[in-house]
Amino acid sequence: MQNPSTTARKPRFLLADKPSVLIFLACLGLFTLGVTVLAEGSGIGVISTSFVKTLGKTLCLCLVALAMDLVWGYCGILSLGHMAFFGIGGYAIGMWLMYARTELIVVQSLSTAPLPATAQEISDGIATQIFGVVGSSDFPPIWGFAHSLPLQLAAVVVVPGLLALVFGWLAFRSRVTGVYLSILTQAMTLALSLYLFQNDSGLRGNNGLSGLQNLPGLGDVPQSAVSLWFFWASAAALGLGYLLCVWVVSGKFGSVIRAIRDDESRVRFLGYPVEVYKLFIFTLTAVIAGIAGALYYPQAGIINPAEMAPIASIYLAVWVAIGGRGRLYGAVIGAGFVSLLSTFFTGGQAPDLNLGFYTVQWVDWWTVLLGLSFVVVTLFAPKGLGGLFDLMANRLSPNRHGADLGPDAGALREKEADT
Amino acid sequence: MSTLLEVSGVSVSFDGFKAINNLTFQIGEAEMRAVIGPNGAGKTTFMDIVTGKTRPDEGRVLWGEKSQSLLSMSESQIAQAGVGRKFQRPTVFEDQSVQDNLMLALKKNRSPFAVLGFRPSGQDLDRVEELAREIGLIDALTRKSGELSHGQKQWLEIGMLLAQEPRLLLVDEPAAGMTPAEREHTTDLLVEAAKTRAVVVVEHDMEFVRRLNCKVTVLHEGSVLAEGSIDHVTANEKVIEVYLGR
Numbered sequence: 001m002q003n004p005s006t007t008a009r010k011p012r013f014l015l016a017d018k019p020s021v022l023i024f025l026a027c028l029g030l031f032t033l034g035v036t037v038l039a040e041g042s043g044i045g046v047i048s049t050s051f052v053k054t055l056g057k058t059l060c061l062c063l064v065a066l067a068m069d070l071v072w073g074y075c076g077i078l079s080l081g082h083m084a085f086f087g088i089g090g091y092a093i094g095m096w097l098m099y100a101r102t103e104l105i106v107v108q109s110l111s112t113a114p115l116p117a118t119a120q121e122i123s124d125g126i127a128t129q130i131f132g133v134v135g136s137s138d139f140p141p142i143w144g145f146a147h148s149l150p151l152q153l154a155a156v157v158v159v160p161g162l163l164a165l166v167f168g169w170l171a172f173r174s175r176v177t178g179v180y181l182s183i184l185t186q187a188m189t190l191a192l193s194l195y196l197f198q199n200d201s202g203l204r205g206n207n208g209l210s211g212l213q214n215l216p217g218l219g220d221v222p223q224s225a226v227s228l229w230f231f232w233a234s235a236a237a238l239g240l241g242y243l244l245c246v247w248v249v250s251g252k253f254g255s256v257i258r259a260i261r262d263d264e265s266r267v268r269f270l271g272y273p274v275e276v277y278k279l280f281i282f283t284l285t286a287v288i289a290g291i292a293g294a295l296y297y298p299q300a301g302i303i304n305p306a307e308m309a310p311i312a313s314i315y316l317a318v319w320v321a322i323g324g325r326g327r328l329y330g331a332v333i334g335a336g337f338v339s340l341l342s343t344f345f346t347g348g349q350a351p352d353l354n355l356g357f358y359t360v361q362w363v364d365w366w367t368v369l370l371g372l373s374f375v376v377v378t379l380f381a382p383k384g385l386g387g388l389f390d391l392m393a394n395r396l397s398p399n400r401h402g403a404d405l406g407p408d409a410g411a412l413r414e415k416e417a418d419t
Numbered sequence: 420m421s422t423l424l425e426v427s428g429v430s431v432s433f434d435g436f437k438a439i440n441n442l443t444f445q446i447g448e449a450e451m452r453a454v455i456g457p458n459g460a461g462k463t464t465f466m467d468i469v470t471g472k473t474r475p476d477e478g479r480v481l482w483g484e485k486s487q488s489l490l491s492m493s494e495s496q497i498a499q500a501g502v503g504r505k506f507q508r509p510t511v512f513e514d515q516s517v518q519d520n521l522m523l524a525l526k527k528n529r530s531p532f533a534v535l536g537f538r539p540s541g542q543d544l545d546r547v548e549e550l551a552r553e554i555g556l557i558d559a560l561t562r563k564s565g566e567l568s569h570g571q572k573q574w575l576e577i578g579m580l581l582a583q584e585p586r587l588l589l590v591d592e593p594a595a596g597m598t599p600a601e602r603e604h605t606t607d608l609l610v611e612a613a614k615t616r617a618v619v620v621v622e623h624d625m626e627f628v629r630r631l632n633c634k635v636t637v638l639h640e641g642s643v644l645a646e647g648s649i650d651h652v653t654a655n656e657k658v659i660e661v662y663l664g665r
Contacts, residue, residue, distance in 0.1 A: 253535045255523055262514055268494040270498060270524055270579070272529050
């Protein structure tokens with residue numbers, strides 16, 4: 001008889017057990033180094049500052065895709081609200097950036113006045129500058145902490161976390177699952193975005209927040225350097241986020257949430273409080289999304305409510321599906337690949353395709369191409385781009401004659417799983 | 420022998436249909452009981468009520484020495500209190516290995532934060548191996564449970580139940596779809612388990628019930644029709660009429 005201790009009792013060290021983690025971190029490190037060396041900010045200038053920003057933003061999208069994979073691919077909750085948490089993170093940091101920078105400008109312009117400006121005058125000046133576009137000159141209560149960087153940084157984490165906690169508690173407690181939960185999260189996203197579109201929401205309505213690329217007090221530092229700082233920060237956040245996700249999904253906790261994905265009621269009868277687990281994952285991923293957003297928008301320079309529309313969250317699900325659900329590197333590959341491709345096609349860089357009778361302009365046709373590839377991947381390559389790595393590692397799908405791995409809506413399909 | 424579970428005067432109806440009608444049932448610690456009855460007699464609904472899946476319209480369900488009511492507890496709380504359930508269809512986590520399945524079921528702190536920091540000790544691994552040996556899956560520890568045969572999945576599920584260390588085991592048709600040899604092994608597992616805990620087996624197959632050699636409760640239209648040894652109930656006129664056929 002085979003000795004079980006040799007097969008099942010390997011010591012389980014986080015990294016040694018998972019070579020993919022080391023490979024991932026090495027790739028991320030090399031990529032970061034390569035971009036840094038070639039960037040405009042460090043002299044060579046093969047990569048323009050705007051492209052460094054695009055790459056940095058892509059890393060943030062990879063991070064939010066990781067969160068999406070954790071909540072959907074591992075726990076089976078198809079949330080269409082995670083880009084809302086991403087946007088909230090962006091707004092939180094954007095408020096401080098805009099406030100602090102406007103404050104500097106106002107103080108400077110008032111310094112030429114014969115009398116030193118009072119605190120009230122400065123505050124009024126900032127409010128007029130920021131809210132002039134929406135016909136107001138008072139600070140709404142929501143800006144109460146905007147003067148403080150630590151408090152706004154805390155808001156990046158706390159606001160998405162709290163929103164997810166309350167929303168998740170209400171939804172999971174009532175045992176809303178599957179497509180109904182997706183609709184509910186989408187409704188939340190839509191409501192939030194419609195609310196922010198209003199001028200009296202206090203966040204400048206459809207103008208959103210702008211000028212976020214300018215760091216207050218660092219006006220002398222060229223954007224080529226700032227872009228690199230944010231690029232490094234994004235890469236570090238992605239690396240740490242990846243490690244966090246690996247830690248969460250490996251071991252028994254990962255086992256429980258995958259079990260919840262495949263057969264929720266069975267997990268309940270094992271004595272696990274399923275709702276608490278779902279709430280934990282939902283909140284944790286909302287916080288990750290908030291952090292990703294806080295790093296993304298200073299690189300984008302502008303945030304407005306359209307960024308939080310439900311379509312953004314649907315794109316997020318598409319990236320994860322194309323990358324391969326239920327494998328963390330798949331989410332990163334999917335988000336990176338598709339969003340960069342999307343930038344290429346919608347940025348007008350892609351040459352038009354002349355078919356003789358019709359000229360395909362990619363700016364218009366990209367979404368069609370994306371939709372088609374989503375359908376093709378879902379039907380014919382459910383493991384997604386991440387599945388290509390499985391081919392290299394010789395991992396195959398189980399032959400289950402078409403049966404899913406569990407009765408729940410979020411359960412892995414036969415073709416998504418490996419043997 | 421003290422009573423472990425006491426169900427009294429329980430009724431539940433679905434859209435006017437009375438699935439359980441004034442049902443009263445008791446089981447002591449370390450007792451084996453077979454529950455039989457024709458289709459629609461309320462066997463599965465009875466299990467649903469005890470495990471917290473269905474809330475009864477009236478009646479009491481009391482548990483343990485302290486006579487705690489199970490009706491206000493959630494499924495997971497009831498499971499943690501010591502009620503384990505095996506479903507008719509084998510339900511194991513197919514994407515995970517036999518070892519992971521058993522480890523999931525092992526009696527441990529179930530709160531997310533405790534689980535997040537959990538790393539199996541040597542003792543835990545030993546216990547998992549011991550269970551795997553008991554259910555004849557010691558060579559399949561690293562295999563994904565989705566690859567197992569139907570009978571092996573049934574055993575794995577029984578193994579998971581044993582790992583939970585429940586004080587009451589509810590087993591729904593454990594022998595369905597098994598070969599004679601597999602049935603025998605299943606009987607042994609259940610009889611062994613009943614030495615240290617209460618086991619309720621719902622079964623259609625009279626031959627299987629006879630082999631369990633225990634007290635039998637016959638359900639019909641949601642209430643108890645007869646109770647006693649297998650020979651006693653099979654001799655009962657009413658039982659013959661509704662169940663065994665005239």
